Amino acid sequence: MPNLNFLFEILEKRAVSGDEQAFSTFIVDYVLKRRSEWKVLPEVYFGGDFHDNIILKFGNPRTVVFAHMDTIGFTSRYENQLVPVGGPDVEDGDALVGEDAMGPIACKVKVQDGMLTHDFPRGIMPGTNLSYEQNITVEDGFIQAAYLDNRLGVYNALRLCEDLEDGVVVFSTYEEHGGGSVPFLMKYVYEKWGVKQALISDITWVTEGVRHHEGVAISLRDKFIPRKVFTDKIVRLAEESGIPYQLEVEGAGGSDGREVQMSPYLVDWCFIGAAEDNVHTPYEKVSLKDLEAMIQLYKYLMTRL
Structure with missing residues (x-):
């Protein structure tokens, strides 16, 4: 099960789009204190030209994970x-x-x-x-709070860091209000380490086809369309893993995946995240079972992509 005490701690942090500095500093401090306990000691890039964004580089990366730090407000x-x-x-x-x-x-x-x-x-x-105002409740297999989007994506990315041997983890800014940081971040990761695959650690919607307690959602498309050969590979690996998952197909919405696709680099990407009710309200609601499936699938995929 998720470490709820740490999750509660990051849910209490505020970071409206464009005002991520305090939360970014919190994550950097956490990483610098904890990274010696992780399987691989990452290189940490932050501050200066990176503004409030953070890049963690582990081993010989093939895939980058993006998790946006900002919220609506x-x-x-x-x-x-x-x-x-x-x-x-x-x-x-x-x-x-x-x-x-x-x-x-x-x-x-x-x-x-x-x-x-x-x-x-x-x-x-x-x-x-x-x-x-934050009001967190956990009952009947659910967590309900403000800003599960995207505190759960950040939490998933930090949990991934514990065992990650090869990969890049990026904490981005501005996503909720039009984006803008990811093209720079993708350029840096692509040119410095040749990474050509990206996963988007974010939270999606409960719909008629994506339901609570049925696993993490693998998005085959939203308003933007990732390359099918890559999403097919993700689905094959998810099936092989035995971890519960659902397939999402939408015609609206977007994420940092849009920013990857709009960058000047040909990078495959896929959005993978738990689904929530009451989107962009103080009462966002996610299944703890789906959150655990999200964490486990990211750990599985990052060793095989």
């Missing part, structure tokens, strides 16, 4: 207005938290005629980012 504007970051599925009364130069903030969203405002008793400094 809100930016304060003027006259108590809020501007969405990414695509939050917000409802009147949702609780938000944040902090500006005058101190901590806890307020609620007001939705009226399509306009978002807050009810904090003082003005919030323009440009302050606010996140959903």
